[in-house]
Amino acid sequence: MNYQEFEINLKNKLISGTGPKMLMKILDAPFRYDSxxxxxxxxxxxxxxxLRSQENKYYSFIKELCNYFFLNNQFDSLENKYTFIKKEENSETKELxxxxxKINFDYVYAKNNEIIVIRQKKRDIFSKKEILKIVDKFFNDLENFAQNNSEVKIKGYLWFVDNEYQRNLDILQEKFKFGLKNNYEANFAYSANLFAYLNNEDYWLEVERNLEKFKKNNYDDFLKLPNLDSDKETLEFMTKMSNKLWEKLTSPEEIYMKIRSLIFNLENPQSNFFKAIKLREIANQASDEDELKNKLIEYGQSENNYEK
Structure with missing residues (x-):
């Protein structure tokens, strides 16, 4: 993926849906915002x-780039959550x-009678006790998964996305040195090393260069919370939101009245709040789609005349 495509995709992810998502969060839990x-x-x-949401979107995009690599290289993406019934004999009673x-990996891919499973961690900053627990859980899940897919070869990777922190490198090297076991093998990797196992380390190195370039450009259009009182995407969301959410938005309860007064300019007839009331009213009164379209056109023309 070249940088231009990378930038467009990332900016779209960061910019789209921010207003509606914020309004929905406020309506669902107003006490978190005013208390x-x-x-x-x-x-x-x-x-x-x-900003927390933007950071989560940013990291989510990075995860998507991992998925993009496998799909672009003709791997099939498989379900990443599994439930098995394990049958064992009790050593004392001999009863079954x-x-x-239950197993949950972050990614599972298949190609040419081989399955790749990946468990992803942001960075290796864990204590010795924590990392041993993580590794043991990974080995246990990988072994159970392999036993239930005995007809194919399994490659498992514990992947730390951030290359800057390698706190438990020595422990990981010791724990992962057993190599191939039955029909599976396990490896750990920092950052681009995961893709080195797949003979394409350059792919992730380019991803990291693109991330560095994106940050250096210091874009601010995705750092500003949209004005919910005038944002067009938020208005569209308000017009089509569920009745349950709309009842919260228009509720006479003190907390919601206060939220409305803080978010919307209730002295401005062009506020998204009043526009949404009118648009929902039009939608409810229209007898069919044609009438709805005509009424919306009329409303749009009157809005344009008002703004002039």
Missing amino acids: LLTPFNLNLKMEQGF VFTEI
């Missing part, structure tokens, strides 16, 4: 939540014991 138990006002809490095993 005596927080020292911050609504605007600061919205900004805080927005059935245990439900």
Whole structure:
């Protein structure tokens, strides 16, 4: 993926849907944004939540780039959550014991009678106790998965996305040195090393270069919370939101009245709040799609005349 395509995809992910998502979060839990138990006002809490959401979207995009690599190289993406019934014999009673095993990997891909499973961690900053627990769980899940897919070869990877932190490198090298076992093998990898196992380390090195370039350009259009009172995407969401959410938005309860007054300019007839009321009214009164389209056209023309 060249940088231009990379930038367009990332910016679209960061910019789209931010207003509707923020409004929905506020309506679902208004106490998180306006309460005596927080020292911050609504605007600061919205900004805080927005930036956290943007950071999550950014990391989600990075995960998508991993998936993009495999799909672009003709791997089939498989279900990553599994439930097995494991059958074992009790050593003392000789009775069969059935245990439900649940396994969840981050990625599972198949190609040419081989399955690749990946468990992803952001960075290797764990304590010795924590990393041993993570590794043991990974080995246990990998072995159970391999036993239930005995007809194919399994390659398992514990992948740390960030290359800057390798706190437990020595422990990992010791734990992962057993090599091929039955029909599976396990490896750990930092950053681009995962793709080195797949003979394409350059792919992830390019991803990292693109991320560095994106950050250096210091774009600010995805760092600003959209104005919910005028944002077009938010208005469209308000017009089509569920009745349950709409009832919250228009509720006479004190908390929702306060939220409305802080988010919307209720003295401005062009506020998204009043526009949404009118548009929902039009939608409810229209007898069919043609009438709805005509009424929306009429409303749009009157809005344009008002703005002039």
